Amino acid sequence: MSDTWAGALQVAALIFLLAVSYRPLGDYLAHILTTRKHLRAEKALYKTIGVDPEADQTWGVYLRSVFAISAVGVLLLYLILRVQHHLMMALGMPKMQADLAYNTAASFVTNTNWQNYYGENTLGYLAQMIGLTVQNFVSAAVGIAVVATLIRGFTRNRTDRLGNFWVDLTRVLIRLMLPFSIVFALVLIAGGVTQSLGDHMTVVHTVNGDQSLYTAGTGSQEAIKLLGTNGGGVFDANSAHPFENPDGFTNLIEIYLLLVIGFALPRTFGRMVGSHKQGYTIVAVMAVIWLGSLAFSTFFEMHHHGLDLATGHAALEGKETRFGIPASALFMTGTTLTSTGAVNSTHDSYSPLGGGAAMVDIMLGEIAPGGTGSGLYGMLVLAIVTVFIAGLMVGRTPEYLGKKIRPAEMKYAALYILTTPAIVLIFAGIAMALPGETARMTNSGPHGFSEVLYAFTSMGNNNGSAFAGLGGDTTWFNTAGALAMLFGRFLPMVWVLALAGSLARQRPVPESSGTLKTASPLFAGMLLGTVLLVVGLTYFPALSLGPLAEGLH
Amino acid sequence: MKNAGAALRRHIAAIRAMLVFTVVLGIAYPLLITGIAQLALKDKANGSLVKDASGRVVGSSLLCQQYVDRDGNALPQYFQARPSNASDSSNPKDPGCDYAWSGGSNRGTTDPTLKETIRARIDAYARAYNVDPAKVPEDAVTASGSGEDPGISVANADLQAPSVARARGLNVTTVQQLIKENTHGRALGFLGEQYVDVVTLDLDLDKRAGASP
Numbered sequence: 001m002s003d004t005w006a007g008a009l010q011v012a013a014l015i016f017l018l019a020v021s022y023r024p025l026g027d028y029l030a031h032i033l034t035t036r037k038h039l040r041a042e043k044a045l046y047k048t049i050g051v052d053p054e055a056d057q058t059w060g061v062y063l064r065s066v067f068a069i070s071a072v073g074v075l076l077l078y079l080i081l082r083v084q085h086h087l088m089m090a091l092g093m094p095k096m097q098a099d100l101a102y103n104t105a106a107s108f109v110t111n112t113n114w115q116n117y118y119g120e121n122t123l124g125y126l127a128q129m130i131g132l133t134v135q136n137f138v139s140a141a142v143g144i145a146v147v148a149t150l151i152r153g154f155t156r157n158r159t160d161r162l163g164n165f166w167v168d169l170t171r172v173l174i175r176l177m178l179p180f181s182i183v184f185a186l187v188l189i190a191g192g193v194t195q196s197l198g199d200h201m202t203v204v205h206t207v208n209g210d211q212s213l214y215t216a217g218t219g220s221q222e223a224i225k226l227l228g229t230n231g232g233g234v235f236d237a238n239s240a241h242p243f244e245n246p247d248g249f250t251n252l253i254e255i256y257l258l259l260v261i262g263f264a265l266p267r268t269f270g271r272m273v274g275s276h277k278q279g280y281t282i283v284a285v286m287a288v289i290w291l292g293s294l295a296f297s298t299f300f301e302m303h304h305h306g307l308d309l310a311t312g313h314a315a316l317e318g319k320e321t322r323f324g325i326p327a328s329a330l331f332m333t334g335t336t337l338t339s340t341g342a343v344n345s346t347h348d349s350y351s352p353l354g355g356g357a358a359m360v361d362i363m364l365g366e367i368a369p370g371g372t373g374s375g376l377y378g379m380l381v382l383a384i385v386t387v388f389i390a391g392l393m394v395g396r397t398p399e400y401l402g403k404k405i406r407p408a409e410m411k412y413a414a415l416y417i418l419t420t421p422a423i424v425l426i427f428a429g430i431a432m433a434l435p436g437e438t439a440r441m442t443n444s445g446p447h448g449f450s451e452v453l454y455a456f457t458s459m460g461n462n463n464g465s466a467f468a469g470l471g472g473d474t475t476w477f478n479t480a481g482a483l484a485m486l487f488g489r490f491l492p493m494v495w496v497l498a499l500a501g502s503l504a505r506q507r508p509v510p511e512s513s514g515t516l517k518t519a520s521p522l523f524a525g526m527l528l529g530t531v532l533l534v535v536g537l538t539y540f541p542a543l544s545l546g547p548l549a550e551g552l553h
Numbered sequence: 554m555k556n557a558g559a560a561l562r563r564h565i566a567a568i569r570a571m572l573v574f575t576v577v578l579g580i581a582y583p584l585l586i587t588g589i590a591q592l593a594l595k596d597k598a599n600g601s602l603v604k605d606a607s608g609r610v611v612g613s614s615l616l617c618q619q620y621v622d623r624d625g626n627a628l629p630q631y632f633q634a635r636p637s638n639a640s641d642s643s644n645p646k647d648p649g650c651d652y653a654w655s656g657g658s659n660r661g662t663t664d665p666t667l668k669e670t671i672r673a674r675i676d677a678y679a680r681a682y683n684v685d686p687a688k689v690p691e692d693a694v695t696a697s698g699s700g701e702d703p704g705i706s707v708a709n710a711d712l713q714a715p716s717v718a719r720a721r722g723l724n725v726t727t728v729q730q731l732i733k734e735n736t737h738g739r740a741l742g743f744l745g746e747q748y749v750d751v752v753t754l755d756l757d758l759d760k761r762a763g764a765s766p
Binding site: 001003005006009010013045048049050051064065068069071072073076118120121129130131133134137138166169173178181182185186189190191192193194195196197202203204205206207208211212213214215217219220221235236237240241242243246247248249251252306307309313314315316317318319320321322323324327343344345346348349350351352355442443444445447450467468469550 | 564569570571579580582586590591594600602611615618628639648652655658659660662667668689696704706740741743744
């Protein structure tokens with residue numbers, strides 16, 4: 001079979017898997033987020049935690065609950081990393097230094113999973129399990145909980161109550177994340193991913209002398225790392241490492257896992273607001289962006305396939321033989337358009353425009369389909385902006401799903417859109433102004449700037465992938481990065497919850513002949529235009545200094 | 554005071570929730586998966602280990618090894634893996650494929666250092682296997698992202714075959730047959746790329762040598 005055909009079939013197989021998952025998974029999630037029935041196990045959990053599952057929270061209380069669990073999460077993970085040398089299965093690894101532990105804790109709690117450390121020579125197995133794996137689950141579920149409140153903002157009327165955070169969190173974890181992870185962890189292990197724990201590593205007598213084999217609970221961590229769009233690998237090389245991703249089959253499963261919840265959530269949205277067409281409109285925009293980006297980066301990698309030293313092209317640098325170019329580009333597009341940040345090839349070594357596409361993907365705000373929950377709420381905020389712009393054009397009060405988009409709603413939407421770019425550009429600007437920190441770049445010239453810009457784009461958007469040439473393990477980068485990740489995660493959540501609260505208080509406006517039809521190809525086109533315009537205008541100057549300058553060189 | 558009380562209760566709930574979820578998701582779940590994996594999928598879960606003729610564990614079929622001597626010179630009787638950046642930077646003698654230091658070069662394709670490195674590798678490969686520099690396979694002169702890539706392209710293996718056969722005093726067709734046996738097609742026929750597993754290929758060569766002294 002020719003390379004082109006195999007590459008195309010790969011994409012077709014992925015789209016098929018995502019398409020058949022759309023309805024059942026989306027409907028199931030809607031059920032989880034709306035049913036009144038508690039499972040017996042859940043009731044026991046609520047009792048242990050000490051919360052009343054029947055209490056309905058205001059957006060403020062909901063937000064403070066998100067903050068509470070996240071603050072506890074950061075502290076607990078920090079503590080685990082600092083005392084890991086006393087834990088079981090520590091494998092003789094020392095404790096993590098303070099600034100790196102802080103960066104790592106912020107990174108995993110914010111669903112970013114930026115890695116400034118080498119997993120296989122820094123962390124014991126138990127620290128990976130009780131520290132990183134747990135945050136992989138919880139941070140992903142928090143994202144879905146927050147988008148649930150925004151959807152309820154549309155479906156509920158004249159109330160200040162948006163749901164119960166503890167119930168949403170527990171249900172998403174127990175009914176969705178855990179069973180899915182169990183099944184797919186076993187699928188991945190059957191494909192060759194390792195899963196072996198012990199106080200000592202296996203010693204292997206290789207040609208290069210005796211080496212210790214780090215196996216870890218890779219399968220169990222890998223499944224939730226991708227399903228929860230986390231991306232923090234057991235190994236430094238992440239999903240490029242053969243123990244995390246042994247062949248073309250596990251590679252496809254991993255790409256499927258990191259996309260499936262994001263692409264199914266529009267169905268959940270459509271079901272909850274009572275119109276599947278609204279869901280189809282959103283998912284169509286996501287799919288168009290995803291396919292467009294995939295075509296773009298695959299083209300630039302394939303186009304430069306083969307060695308051409310005159311122009312500096314060696315497309316296989318940083319890529320695995322068993323995946324080849326199409327499967328690497330497919331993974332890269334998925335991981336940067338969600339908030340995953342797992343990598344099966346090193347993005348730093350992509351062609352300038354191929355790697356630039358990855359950066360643009362993240363700058364789009366990870367909405368196609370985006371991180372679990374965060375992708376959909378990002379897209380819905382942009383839909384609100386689109387409705388507003390359309391309303392200005394025809395001189396009518398904009399409405400979306402029966403709710404008026406008033407100055408209050410627009411204020412929160414505008415804050416949402418401005419927050420992340422402000423974080424990214426300010427931190428990247430400061431880094432470039434500090435001579436000691438720019439010295440951490442592996443590459444020189446525009447590509448070096450791209451490394452720094454990519455780093456803060458990735459952390460501000462909670463992606464976690466990297467142009468890993470940047471030696472980010474310095475006190476300044478660890479601290480600034482942790483701040484970028486925390487602000488980039490929680491400030492947008494504040495605006496989303498405030499927006500949800502504002503929407504839920506309204507009484508619904510009946511649809512009239514002047515109402516913009518938001519379930520139509522026309523609206524999808526306008527939404528797509530808004531997405532591209534907002535991002536284009538915000539980041540174009542920075543992009544021209546980095547990947548564009550290098551690509552047109 | 555009411556607010557302070559509510560905040561306190563909320564944080565206590567958060568602490569309890571984190572601890573409960575740590576037990577369920579951080580201990581029970583990985584242990585359950587480990588238990589099932591060790592019962593049903595032991596070989597794979599333990600890292601797809603490979604043994605030599607005497608039964609000693611000499612590697613994993615999933616992780617490359619650099620078949621070089623102490624000075625870093627290629628051993629001619631072995632097929633060579635791809636260049637690897639997985640090495641301990643504090644140890645200049647580390648040849649790569651180090652299990653503890655996975656990772657790639659992270660050099661951009663327009664980076665002058667990378668260009669020079671690749672050019673030098675092309676020259677070395679062309680000399681060692683007596684091929685036209687323009688025909689050197691891309692995978693043979695670029696490093697993988699993991700630094701642990703056990704695979705090389707079939708073209709790369711075919712070009713190395715005559716030299717390995719000569720060094721071992723074997724018939725080229727015998728060596729080519731072994732290449733075929735260690736070639737992995739695309740998963741399910743269309744996923745990923747075809748590759749030759751260098752670790753198992755070299756092990757098979759060693760086993761053959763041991764069997765007929």
